[in-house]
Amino acid sequence: MLLPLFVKLAGRDVVVVGGGAMGAQRVSQLREAGARVTLVAPEIREDAAAGAAVVLRRPFRPADLDGAWLAVAAATPAVNREVAAAAEARRVLVNAVDDPETATAYMAGVVRRGDATVAISTGGRAPALAGLLREALDAVLPRELGTWVGLAEAARPAWKRDHVPLATRRPLLLQKLDALYGTRPSGGEAAPFPPGLVSLVGAGPGDPGLLTRRAAERLAQADVVLYDALVAAEVLRLAPRAHCFHVGKRAGRPSVSQRAIERLLVRAARRGKRVVRLKCGDPFVFGRGGEEALALAEAGIPFEVVPGVSSAIAAPALAGIPVTHRGLAGAFAVVSGHAESSYGPILDGFAPGGLTVVVLMGVAERAAIAERLVARGWPAGTPAALLLGASSAESFTWKGTLAGLGGAAVPPDRAHLPGTLAIGAVAALDLRASAAGDRPSAARRA
Numbered sequence: 001m002l003l004p005l006f007v008k009l010a011g012r013d014v015v016v017v018g019g020g021a022m023g024a025q026r027v028s029q030l031r032e033a034g035a036r037v038t039l040v041a042p043e044i045r046e047d048a049a050a051g052a053a054v055v056l057r058r059p060f061r062p063a064d065l066d067g068a069w070l071a072v073a074a075a076t077p078a079v080n081r082e083v084a085a086a087a088e089a090r091r092v093l094v095n096a097v098d099d100p101e102t103a104t105a106y107m108a109g110v111v112r113r114g115d116a117t118v119a120i121s122t123g124g125r126a127p128a129l130a131g132l133l134r135e136a137l138d139a140v141l142p143r144e145l146g147t148w149v150g151l152a153e154a155a156r157p158a159w160k161r162d163h164v165p166l167a168t169r170r171p172l173l174l175q176k177l178d179a180l181y182g183t184r185p186s187g188g189e190a191a192p193f194p195p196g197l198v199s200l201v202g203a204g205p206g207d208p209g210l211l212t213r214r215a216a217e218r219l220a221q222a223d224v225v226l227y228d229a230l231v232a233a234e235v236l237r238l239a240p241r242a243h244c245f246h247v248g249k250r251a252g253r254p255s256v257s258q259r260a261i262e263r264l265l266v267r268a269a270r271r272g273k274r275v276v277r278l279k280c281g282d283p284f285v286f287g288r289g290g291e292e293a294l295a296l297a298e299a300g301i302p303f304e305v306v307p308g309v310s311s312a313i314a315a316p317a318l319a320g321i322p323v324t325h326r327g328l329a330g331a332f333a334v335v336s337g338h339a340e341s342s343y344g345p346i347l348d349g350f351a352p353g354g355l356t357v358v359v360l361m362g363v364a365e366r367a368a369i370a371e372r373l374v375a376r377g378w379p380a381g382t383p384a385a386l387l388l389g390a391s392s393a394e395s396f397t398w399k400g401t402l403a404g405l406g407g408a409a410v411p412p413d414r415a416h417l418p419g420t421l422a423i424g425a426v427a428a429l430d431l432r433a434s435a436a437g438d439r440p441s442a443a444r445r446a
Helices: 021-032 046-051 077-089 127-140 145-161 166-182 213-221 258-270 289-298 311-318 340-348 366-375
Strands: 013-017 036-040 054-056 070-073 093-096 109-113 116-120 198-202 224-227 243-246 275-279 303-306 332-336 356-360 383-388 396-401 419-423
Touching (some): 013 077, 021 036, 021 070, 070 077, 077 093, 109 127, 116 127, 145 166, 198 213, 198 258, 198 289, 213 275, 213 303, 224 258, 258 289, 275 289, 311 383, 311 419, 332 340, 340 366, 366 419
Parallel strands (some): 013 036, 013 070, 036 054, 070 093, 198 275, 198 303, 224 243, 224 275, 332 356
Antiparallel strands (some): 109 116, 356 419, 383 396, 383 419
């Protein structure tokens, strides 16, 4: 177990042993921290020597560490061990480059924003991973993080004077940070999310990158999130302040009743919470969002609707299937495949081949759906597609015809993924190819 520690080295002696590329890098880092660097090695690169206060072009001697606060071993393994032994005898910590067993201190991947510093370490075991983590944090941490430090520092004297408990300071600071962003001008400034408002938000087909901007803003501001079963964990991470409650429904599994969900929404809103009801796809496309909107209206609770990208369109599109295409399909219909009593009469009313049929929640009923369409005059050779987890890394696509749809094999490890059926001439297309030479021809489409 390592103890993360930030140290002040300004004006203090640090010895770097090794005049190669890694030695030069360490000299540069230490110089930025204000350390007084002594560089020791028989051969020293000019860029390394330029950053050192003292340059000794000779082999290392144990006495070189006398008076040092920190040692860096960036030489050969044998020399590094010699440096480590001398450092241990003098109770000096040593950073051994690419030699974690010899080291007693480890350099970290660092992200800086003014006086805010975030460091990542793998204990010297995987420096490349530490670098990747650093890059990831650098990408997501706000550029104005240094401003946050100044804001917190300015508030601290008053809190100390008024004896504000430490546990109370964090929410107070969060309010100040929220105010900082609430007053900043923006070309697409987020609409206010007042306490007591319920936002019925469409989560899209699963990939956080396909959320609308308003959906992401509402999640970031939410106090409470009630989410569906198929909402991805990555999407929930966009609501760092919220208490998140799973209220989803899956066929054949215990679930929270619809009336109970509506009561939870009303109760949370009446307590002054900013509430997000996070629903897969679009709230008003087989999401029972309409029922929740009516329940909120009857209870006198203010609400809004944030539309989402429905899987009815997104799942085929991600598989290269347009639901409409000139010359092939001039219309499309979206049907729930949950129960035959629901989809049967609707499918019976479609002229064979006259449009694209998209079925949500119909994977388990795919054989019955295919048989019904063929019985109503749809050719058995009509193109069909089975799409699972369309926007996820586990996505699975089967393409064939109505004749084979019922027997299409679903990989056991993908059976839990949300599924969509696409039936019609467009299901034979694959418009994901980016090269102009790969554009499907009329013959291929036929």
